[in-house]
Amino acid sequence: MQGRFSKEFLTTEVENQFFDRKSAKKKPEEIVKHLVGFANASGGILVVGVEDNGELTGFEYVGAHSIEEFKTAPIKLLRDTPIMFEVIEVPIENCRNQKDTVLVFDIKPSTKQVIICYDREVYLRIKDETHKLSYEQRRLLEYDKGQRFFEDEEVTDSNLQDIDKELLFSYKQKMGAKDSSDEEILIARNLLKNGHLTNAGVLLFAKYPTKYIPNARMKFLRFDGNRFQTGSNFNLIKEITIEGPLPRMIEKAKEVLKSQLRDFQFLSQETGKFEIMPEYPEFAWFEGIVNALVHRDYSVYGDYIRISMYDDRLEIFSPGKLPNIVTLENMKYTRYSRNPRIARILSEFGWVKELNEGVKRIFSEMEKQFLKFPSYSEPNENAVQLNLENNILNRSLRMKENLEQKISQEIFNSLNEDEKLVLYYASMNNHVTVKEMSQYLNRGGTYTRNLLKDLREKNLLKWCGSNAKDPKQYYYLEI
Structure with missing residues (x-):
């Protein structure tokens, strides 16, 4: 037994959103419900022939259903909404020291339709459990799959x-x-x-x-300090509610933010004069607000959009998880709109950029002003939040000046453009990975890997990892 489905993986992997194990004593139709749950979520691995405690019981014992029954059950029982999956028979030695087999289902996510089980119910994998959905939950899942808007x-x-x-x-x-x-x-x-x-x-x-839609509104919240405090230390100093049709909300939100954001003054070594730099690039925060209004999940009635301004950052919170196939990892490159009609109208008004082009430009605009890249998160797994940091304490006003303080002019001038970009990225983001830099430079993995190794050999980057195949390995500035 080798590779991905090793004995260690089958017996010790913690059951989670993407992995489950079941005994072969379970009825095949019961297993199908779990397969449906994975398909309606993000896909995953279900292993049959392993007990919940990790014991390898396999199929070679009285009371176990046959491998063939499990393999054919989803095909026979899910004719109306079939699922995509691969079945792998993995040879093992069971807990009775016999040659045996475990069955591995590799279930693909269903991105365009809700999978309905043979009992007409809909199941969804949530963390380490499979849940039967209520009518309202099922309707929300249909929104997410784009079957219903x-x-x-x-x-x-x-x-x-x-x-x-x-x-x-x-x-x-x-x-x-x-x-x-x-x-x-x-x-x-x-x-x-x-x-x-x-x-x-x-x-x-x-x-x-x-x-008609009570939470179709937005709040601007200004705090004194870097975190929200309550009681005698309550530090909310401004609260503005923004309501109305979306085009007017966009205009009002822009007006409010412009009135609250600061400008920084610095002495330019090029001109010898004081120049002004905004706290955040306007495109970044404005596009973040527009995206929140366009792509939020308006079927979530219990919450509203919030713009929270702290001394060191701006947070834009939008109710509803990321739609369908969009993830935090692929959102810069994946095209999908939860509200395509709203997106179209606001695009015709001139507010909305082509899908995902705006997100990519948010990153580039922050980079141009020598700020950290924006970060996206999913608070409580049912919202999307954009964080923009102003780096008020140690903001680097000039990338070249910042690097030249650490690198001699001769060495700096000897670097090619990609090498300079890598060092800039590392100085702004603490560390870099091959994957990050490959996307950032729009170069292939091999080229990027060699580029980072060259900078390491020049003693400009330092490598951190347990071995050459460590998935968590990264580079950081040596200087």
Whole structure:
């Protein structure tokens, strides 16, 4: 038994979001429910023939179902919504010292449809358990898979009287359709059904969206210090609520942030004069706000968008987890919109960039001002948060000046552009990996690996790792 499914892996791997083990005594139809759970989540590995405590019991004993039963069960029972999976038979020596087998299911995630089990229920893998979903949870999963869009659902209490006519007229002008009636343009954009606005119609053009979607609002919070404090140390010094149709919210949010952000003054060694540098590049924070408004999960009623400003950072919090196939790792390059109609209208207004292009530019704009790269996180696994750091205490105002203090002019000038970029990245982010630099430089892995090794040999970078194949290995500035 070699490679990925070693004895150690099968017996000691902790059950988690992506791994589970089951006894061959379990009925095959019960195992199918767990396969469905993995497929509806992010995929994963399910091993049959291993007990919960890691004991290798295999299939060679009375009471165990056959390997063939398990292999054919998902094919027979999931005809309406089949799952994609690979089955691997791994030879083992069981706990009775017999030659035996364990069955490994490698389940692929279903990104475009919800998998419905043979019992008409929907299951979802959450951490180390498989959960049966309620109707409401199932509906939310359908939103996530793109089978159903919250923005397209009718708001049956709404009508054309709810429209902000001035805003809609400005949109018609932009589209060269000012002679079209309000009803015609809204129907053409699928924002009006049976005389009622859709959720997207309410969010985009209603005078008072919170009348129908209570948490379709945003709050700006300004704190004194670097963390939120309560009680006698309560440090919230400004709170502004921003409401209205999305185009007006965008304009208001921009106005509020501009009034709160600081400028830094520094003496330029090139001109000998004091020059101004903003606390954060405008594109970075503005695009972060627009993305939060465009891509948030409006079906999550219990929360709202928050912009929290601390002395050392700006946090933009948006309710709802990342949609469908988007992850923290691939969000710079993966194209997917939870609210495609909203995204289209705001793009036609001129607010929204091409999908994911804005995220990439947030990174590049922070880099240009010698700030740390932005970071994204998923608080409580049901929200997305963008953090922008202003690096107020030790901000490097000039990359070249900063590096030349540590490297001689002769050595610095001898470096090629990619080598200089690596050192800059390392100085701003503490350490670098081959994967990070490959993406940053838009170069292949082999080229990047050799580049980092060359800088190590020049005593400009130091390597840290247990061995050459250590997945956590990285480089950092030697100087």
